[in-house]
Amino acid sequence: xxxxxxxxxxxxxxxxxxxxxxxxxxxxxxxxxxxxxxxxxxxxxxxxxxxxxxxxxxxxxxxxxxxxxxxxxxxxxxxxxxxxxxxxxxxxxxxxxxxxxxxxxxxxxxxxxxxxxxxxxxxxxxxxxxxxxxxxxxxxxxxxxxxxxxxxxxxxxxxxxxxxxxxxxxxxxxxxxxxxxxxxxxxxxxxxxxxxxxxxxxxxxxxxxxxxxxxxxxxxxxxxxxxxxxxxxxxxxxxxxxxxxxxxxxxxxxxxxxxxxxxxxxxxxxxxxxxxxxxxxxxxxxxxxxxxxxxxxxxxxxxxxxxxxxxxxxxxxxxxxxxxxxxxxxxxxxxxxxxxxxxxxxxxxxxxxxxxxxxxxxxxxxxxxxxxxxxxxxxxxxxxxxxxxxxxxxxxxxxxxxxxxxxxxxxxxxxxxxxxxxxxxxxxxxxxxxxxxxxxxx
Amino acid sequence: xxxxxxxxxxxxxxxxxxxxxxxxxxxxxxxxxxxxxxxxxxxxxxxxxxxxxxxxxxxxxxxxxxxxxxxxxxxxxxxxxxxxxxxxxxxxxxxxxxxxxxxxxxxxxxxxxxxxxxxxxxxxxxxxxxxxxxxxxxxxxx
Numbered sequence: 001x002x003x004x005x006x007x008x009x010x011x012x013x014x015x016x017x018x019x020x021x022x023x024x025x026x027x028x029x030x031x032x033x034x035x036x037x038x039x040x041x042x043x044x045x046x047x048x049x050x051x052x053x054x055x056x057x058x059x060x061x062x063x064x065x066x067x068x069x070x071x072x073x074x075x076x077x078x079x080x081x082x083x084x085x086x087x088x089x090x091x092x093x094x095x096x097x098x099x100x101x102x103x104x105x106x107x108x109x110x111x112x113x114x115x116x117x118x119x120x121x122x123x124x125x126x127x128x129x130x131x132x133x134x135x136x137x138x139x140x141x142x143x144x145x146x147x148x149x150x151x152x153x154x155x156x157x158x159x160x161x162x163x164x165x166x167x168x169x170x171x172x173x174x175x176x177x178x179x180x181x182x183x184x185x186x187x188x189x190x191x192x193x194x195x196x197x198x199x200x201x202x203x204x205x206x207x208x209x210x211x212x213x214x215x216x217x218x219x220x221x222x223x224x225x226x227x228x229x230x231x232x233x234x235x236x237x238x239x240x241x242x243x244x245x246x247x248x249x250x251x252x253x254x255x256x257x258x259x260x261x262x263x264x265x266x267x268x269x270x271x272x273x274x275x276x277x278x279x280x281x282x283x284x285x286x287x288x289x290x291x292x293x294x295x296x297x298x299x300x301x302x303x304x305x306x307x308x309x310x311x312x313x314x315x316x317x318x319x320x321x322x323x324x325x326x327x328x329x330x331x332x333x334x335x336x337x338x339x340x341x342x343x344x345x346x347x348x349x350x351x352x353x354x355x356x357x358x359x360x361x362x363x364x365x366x367x368x369x370x371x372x373x374x375x376x377x378x379x380x381x382x383x384x385x386x387x388x389x390x391x392x393x394x395x396x397x398x399x400x401x402x403x404x405x406x407x408x409x410x411x412x413x414x415x416x417x418x419x420x421x422x423x424x425x426x427x428x429x430x431x432x433x434x435x436x437x438x439x440x441x442x
Numbered sequence: 443x444x445x446x447x448x449x450x451x452x453x454x455x456x457x458x459x460x461x462x463x464x465x466x467x468x469x470x471x472x473x474x475x476x477x478x479x480x481x482x483x484x485x486x487x488x489x490x491x492x493x494x495x496x497x498x499x500x501x502x503x504x505x506x507x508x509x510x511x512x513x514x515x516x517x518x519x520x521x522x523x524x525x526x527x528x529x530x531x532x533x534x535x536x537x538x539x540x541x542x543x544x545x546x547x548x549x550x551x552x553x554x555x556x557x558x559x560x561x562x563x564x565x566x567x568x569x570x571x572x573x574x575x576x577x578x579x580x581x582x583x584x
Contacts, residue, residue, distance in 0.1 A: 106454065109458045112462065116461035123465065123481050131478070132479075132491075132525060133524050189478055215447065218454070222454045228457070229458075369457055380446040
């Protein structure tokens with residue numbers, strides 16, 4: 001029990017690491033709570049990245065990691081030119097001028113959803129088998145070894161550990177296990193409600209800088225409610241999806257608000273994109289889709305192109321570059337592995353894959369968390385500008401997932417049955433985020 | 443309140459209601475679970491979890507261990523190997539089966555301990571060191 005509390009307390013290290021960057025005046029527009037959560041995200045990315053660099057160098061993890069990653073956060077302030085401000089002051093003054101009923105109802109719905117996620121986790125309703133199968137064992141071993149243990153990853157009989165999976169989730173779990181002295185399985189499942197709540201706080205804080213607290217609250221609440229229902233049914237507690245969504249959604253939110261026009265906003269989005277890429281394999285195509293669509297859809301905000309590319313893609317390139325260098329230098333893995341031969345797709349499985357995905361989504365609250373955002377989007381018909389980025393990324397992620405399932409030479413229906421609701425959760429969250437761009441009344 | 447906002451809030455309320463309805467009230471929502479999988483769809487892990495956690499108290503570090511089911515089942519034994527890697531850190535876990543293919547018996551005979559989930563094996567392989575309803579732990583060597 002004590003180790004569980006210590007493990008949870010260790011999570012406080014992440015906002016501390018990220019604070020030197022988020023303390024920059026450019027981020028004041030997001031509000032205190034949102035900045036705290038964004039600092040935690042930046043802290044996770046930087047601390048995990050530093051842990052991977054340490055492992056590549058062959059150094060054992062220790063408290064110095066915190067100082068180094070906080071120093072990196074401070075150094076990143078140098079990339080923000082003076083006067084870089086994600087939201088103009090005039091817009092800020094309008095915030096809070098609206099009625100209070102919408103944010104209050106949205107907050108109530110969000111609190112009910114988060115409380116349900118917490119209750120499901122505490123009642124052992126939503127624990128992911130993947131925690132026991134590979135996330136937990138890897139984190140536990142890395143914490144004991146004080147490094148990413150290449151010997152463990154290449155040991156016989158342990159091929160099922162998905163050794164090439166990116167390192168952020170295991171590093172974050174291992175960091176707490178080092179502090180706690182052992183890996184607390186129950187506490188690790190609490191990352192589901194905690195990251196769900198953090199995602200909501202970050203989304204609201206970012207979206208409200210666009211001028212409407214009402215729309216920000218409604219969209220954030222819708223996203224949270226959908227993700228809570230999926231997470232409870234699809235058993236994501238202790239799995240990587242809460243981490244993935246925590247990084248993906250604020251990154252896209254930053255790019256559909258005025259923050260996208262500033263270097264500070266792009267740098268923050270770039271760091272969160274790196275978090276997504278380092279959390280799960282599908283984070284990498286997500287990052288590619290986000291950056292490509294952002295450059296194509298918002299040409300004014302993406303100028304100058306080279307600087308935008310560096311700010312948005314640089315953190316991902318460094319993060320995954322170090323990880324792949326570690327794998328290759330230890331002869332453990334060489335890049336990502338597919339589930340079949342690359343570019344070979346089994347189109348004869350297409351109808352089976354389609355019906356299996358439909359069946360898997362139906363089992364999650366009669367597919368409501370997927371259907372409701374789509375129906376709302378059709379009813380609301382948001383403005384093109386804001387909706388196209390999240391919808392385009394949702395389409396790209398859907399195609400990627402479909403092709404991944406079609407890559408399997410074996411019948412993928414069982415695999416789809418236990419994974420599709422989780423893997424498609426970013427898609428429905430992005431569709432819900434697209435409702436944020438609802439047209440203003442004339 | 444504008445229609446788009448009203449629709450969004452209504453959607454959130456419906457989804458939040460379904461989240462509450464998905465909670466395992468009938469299994470005792472406010473009773474502490476024995477394992478992190480008690481009320482999940484992966485309840486088949488519960489006996490193995492309980493036995494392996496108890497076994498961690500009697501199986502010393504560095505010992506070699508085989509974990510299997512009784513009666514034998516290669517698919518379950520494949521999963522038990524993975525569970526043991528997670529719940530018996532520091533021990534050498536020898537798989538009784540991998541990818542649903544049983545390991546040859548001679549590869550298992552050199553292990554220090556045998557953990558059996560389920561019934562007591564008809565021909566015990568050593569000295570009994572732990573017996574609980576979920577299974578038994580046997581020390582194979584003196």
